[in-house]
Amino acid sequence: MKQKLNIYNTLTRKKEEFKPLYEGRVGMYVCGPTVYGDAHLGHTRPAITFDILYRYLLHLGYKVRYVRNITDVGHLEHDADEGEDKVAKKARLEQLEPMEVVQFYLNRYHKAMEALNVLPPTIEPHASGHIIEQIHFVQKILDAGFAYESEGSVYFDVEKYNKQHHYGKLSGRNIDELLETTRELDGQSEKRRSIDFALWKKAQPEHIMHWPSPWSEGFPGWHLECSAMGTKYLGETFDIHGGGMDLMFPHHECEIAQSCAALGHESVKYWMHNNMITINGQKMGKSLGNFITLEEFFTGNHQLLKQAFSPMTIRFFILQAHYRSTVDFSNNALEAAEKGFERLKDAYSRLLKIAPSSTTTIDIKGLRERCEEAMADDLNSPIVISHLFDSAKQVNTIADGKATISSEDLEELKSVWKTFAQDILGLKLEAESENSNLQAYQAAVDLLLDIRLKAKQNKDWATSDEIRNKLTEIGFSIKDTKEGFEWSI
Ligand code: ZN
Numbered sequence: 001m002k003q004k005l006n007i008y009n010t011l012t013r014k015k016e017e018f019k020p021l022y023e024g025r026v027g028m029y030v031c032g033p034t035v036y037g038d039a040h041l042g043h044t045r046p047a048i049t050f051d052i053l054y055r056y057l058l059h060l061g062y063k064v065r066y067v068r069n070i071t072d073v074g075h076l077e078h079d080a081d082e083g084e085d086k087v088a089k090k091a092r093l094e095q096l097e098p099m100e101v102v103q104f105y106l107n108r109y110h111k112a113m114e115a116l117n118v119l120p121p122t123i124e125p126h127a128s129g130h131i132i133e134q135i136h137f138v139q140k141i142l143d144a145g146f147a148y149e150s151e152g153s154v155y156f157d158v159e160k161y162n163k164q165h166h167y168g169k170l171s172g173r174n175i176d177e178l179l180e181t182t183r184e185l186d187g188q189s190e191k192r193r194s195i196d197f198a199l200w201k202k203a204q205p206e207h208i209m210h211w212p213s214p215w216s217e218g219f220p221g222w223h224l225e226c227s228a229m230g231t232k233y234l235g236e237t238f239d240i241h242g243g244g245m246d247l248m249f250p251h252h253e254c255e256i257a258q259s260c261a262a263l264g265h266e267s268v269k270y271w272m273h274n275n276m277i278t279i280n281g282q283k284m285g286k287s288l289g290n291f292i293t294l295e296e297f298f299t300g301n302h303q304l305l306k307q308a309f310s311p312m313t314i315r316f317f318i319l320q321a322h323y324r325s326t327v328d329f330s331n332n333a334l335e336a337a338e339k340g341f342e343r344l345k346d347a348y349s350r351l352l353k354i355a356p357s358s359t360t361t362i363d364i365k366g367l368r369e370r371c372e373e374a375m376a377d378d379l380n381s382p383i384v385i386s387h388l389f390d391s392a393k394q395v396n397t398i399a400d401g402k403a404t405i406s407s408e409d410l411e412e413l414k415s416v417w418k419t420f421a422q423d424i425l426g427l428k429l430e431a432e433s434e435n436s437n438l439q440a441y442q443a444a445v446d447l448l449l450d451i452r453l454k455a456k457q458n459k460d461w462a463t464s465d466e467i468r469n470k471l472t473e474i475g476f477s478i479k480d481t482k483e484g485f486e487w488s489i
Pocket of ligand 1: 030031032226251
């Protein structure tokens with residue numbers, strides 16, 4: 001590992017040199033989606049941020065165990081502890097089995113992630129598949145004295161925990177203030193304080209997803225799954241835990257508390273959080289009418305969109321900002337990103353066609369090192385992209401015949417582009433394969449109809465009719481015109 005990687009640790013609020021717990025290996029956990037609706041813009045930022053971290057760690061030579069969970073139980077409508085389960089509600093409305101809802105949206109999520117060129121994690125555990133592990137985790141917290149049972153549910157005792165540990169250390173919330181403002185609620189609910197959070201909830205009769213436990217027929221609290229599955233797959237301490245900034249409180253704060261309570265120590269060495277996406281300066285929300293799904297972006301089928309934007313334009317747009325800055329989506333910003341990405345793609349396709357000379361008359365030295373430095377500085381993708389734009393100018397100069405490059409330097413340049421643009425930033429610079437498949441298929445139909453045209457000119461009616469009839473059978477409609485032919489499906 002020659003290159004030192006510095007990452008910003010949200011817990012210590014500073015950039016730290018990344019040192020894995022185990023030589024050459026990295027354990028990384030990222031909070032995944034709750035699957036009860038289509039993947040939308042909010043899903044893209046954590047997916048792409050931790051995708052480039054994953055890709056960069058692989059590039060540095062680490063063996064990475066990358067766990068990204070699927071929340072399919074326990075995520076309730078209003079907050080972590082109240083309201084209907086989001087998956088169960090969708091299942092009730094659509095008259096489906098909850099797991100049908102989960103599978104349907106999970107398949108669509110995977111498809112959207114593939115389109116964005118987001119690599120799959122190495123383990124993708126479901127919360128509903130780890131109920132036993134979660135029950136064991138609750139039991140450990142109860143045994144340690146940091147939870148209490150109430151009416152068949154189990155709650156985490158935040159005040160007691162805070163006397164020995166620091167609740168709020170990640171998000172910087174002031175626990176005394178939180179305790180002060182929640183004091184008056186005592187006695188009004190089965191919780192001792194409203195700040196206490198559910199580890200296990202007793203299921204109401206209408207609740208369709210429930211499992212037996214020592215306390216009641218019920219289901220786990222939302223925060224619990226990540227503590228239980230992180231520990232199961234990555235061990236009691238692991239390197240990196242990531243997610244969106246919106247998960248810092250209460251979700252990640254609760255995860256830290258659960259792990260400290262159950263295990264007696266923290267689980268995570270580096271906490272990393274991506275910043276949020278706004279649309280035209282506003283937060284995204286169903287009620288605001290600016291909630292755009294990825295499919296709507298890819299097809300342009302939404303009233304706020306002037307046109308369709310390809311998955312790669314969206315990926316490029318997100319990577320143009322550092323993951324800890326906010327990103328604001330607008331038609332103009334996306335159009336600019338689309339143009340910028342086109343410029344990079346053009347330069348890359350010209351780069352592949354350049355013929356080498358005996359000497360290099362342009363200074364290409366240090367590009368690899370500069371890109372490496374930027375990535376190693378807390379994944380500074382916008383700087384990598386600006387280096388690629390500088391390189392694109394040089395490529396165009398060479399391609400225009402105003403400079404030359406030796407074959408050795410040419411290979412190096414191609415290799416830097418492949419490594420940083422394609423492998424690490426995950427940008428597909430070559431024509432999308434679907435497009436080239438489509439072009440190949442159109443060319444094949446044209447070729448057949450050209451053969452038919454020649455047959456007709458040679459009065460070979462048998463061949464001409466055969467081609468026409470076979471194509472019609474498959475579903476093509478062919479029209480003879482003055483110039484030759486037209487076809488459609
Ligand atoms: Zn989580």
